[in-house]
Amino acid sequence: MSEIVKKFMYLNRKAPYGTIYAWEALEVVLIGAAFDQDVCVMFMDDGVYQLTKGQDPKGIGMKNFSPTFRTLGDYEVKRIFVDRASLEARGLTQDDLVEIAFEDFETEEEIDNIVEVVDSERVSELMNDSDVVFSF
Amino acid sequence: MSILHTVNKSPFERNSLESCLKFATDDAAVLLFEDGIYAALAGTNVQSDIADALGKLRIYVLGPDLKARGFSEERVIEGISVVDYAGFVDLAAEHDKVQAWL
Numbered sequence: 001m002s003e004i005v006k007k008f009m010y011l012n013r014k015a016p017y018g019t020i021y022a023w024e025a026l027e028v029v030l031i032g033a034a035f036d037q038d039v040c041v042m043f044m045d046d047g048v049y050q051l052t053k054g055q056d057p058k059g060i061g062m063k064n065f066s067p068t069f070r071t072l073g074d075y076e077v078k079r080i081f082v083d084r085a086s087l088e089a090r091g092l093t094q095d096d097l098v099e100i101a102f103e104d105f106e107t108e109e110e111i112d113n114i115v116e117v118v119d120s121e122r123v124s125e126l127m128n129d130s131d132v133v134f135s136f
Numbered sequence: 137m138s139i140l141h142t143v144n145k146s147p148f149e150r151n152s153l154e155s156c157l158k159f160a161t162d163d164a165a166v167l168l169f170e171d172g173i174y175a176a177l178a179g180t181n182v183q184s185d186i187a188d189a190l191g192k193l194r195i196y197v198l199g200p201d202l203k204a205r206g207f208s209e210e211r212v213i214e215g216i217s218v219v220d221y222a223g224f225v226d227l228a229a230e231h232d233k234v235q236a237w238l
Contacts, residue, residue: 014149015146015149015171015174015205016205017170017171017201017204017205018144018145018146018170018171019171045148045149046146046148046149046171046174049174049205052205052206052207053206054206054207054208055204055205055206056203056204056206057203057204057205058204059199059200059201059203059204060200060201060204062204066206089148089180089181090148090174090177090179090180090181091177091178091179091180091183092179096206
């Protein structure tokens with residue numbers, strides 16, 4: 001366990017599949033989580049498309065990394081946020097997004113869905129609260 | 137000379153679609169693929185641009201790219217035709233040239 005716990009924000013602004021950013025970001029999030037850091041994952045702009053339900057990239061010959069998002073809770077990533085304005089600009093609602101469950105094995109705390117849709121003020125607040133922001 | 141225009145970038149990230157629609161003339165076709173498919177979905181901030189363009193152009197979207205990103209054909213704006221890879225090839229063959237908006 002590390003001595004100093006920093007607040008990391010992973011800022012995702014790219015759609016999946018068209019570029020490698022989304023996949024790379026997910027890998028880095030999982031690595032960061034393994035080092036017991038305080039992790040927050042933010043999805044905004046085209047990044048909100050990373051969380052859409054029902055992704056099936058067989059037809060374009062790519063690996064479906066969408067199910068990995070649903071395991072983030074198991075890696076003790078508990079704070080996942082989506083910018084509301086980005087969803088609205090794209091005609092999407094929270095119903096279009098995957099649900100990510102969380103369970104704390106020590107306290108037995110269970111949350112059905114940790115994906116939280118937030119307003120831009122809250123996004124700014126979360127950015128200001130972070131020690132480090134990783135951008136993808 | 138009829139042209140097949142292809143757009144593979146998200147309309148929310150680049151101006152590829154905007155430029156394409158500005159310069160494409162009445163006899164042209166536009167194929168949306170890869171991240172370009174997001175422009176074909178109903179309810180977005182760019183739907184009105186697509187609706188205007190449908191009045192003068194034929195617009196197509198690549199089905200496998202829709203499916204990859206989690207969207208069914210029901211989410212596509214009315215008037216846009218969904219094609220598969222063979223349909224993409226047919227479109228390329230039917231037109232005099234292909235112009236890619238990267």
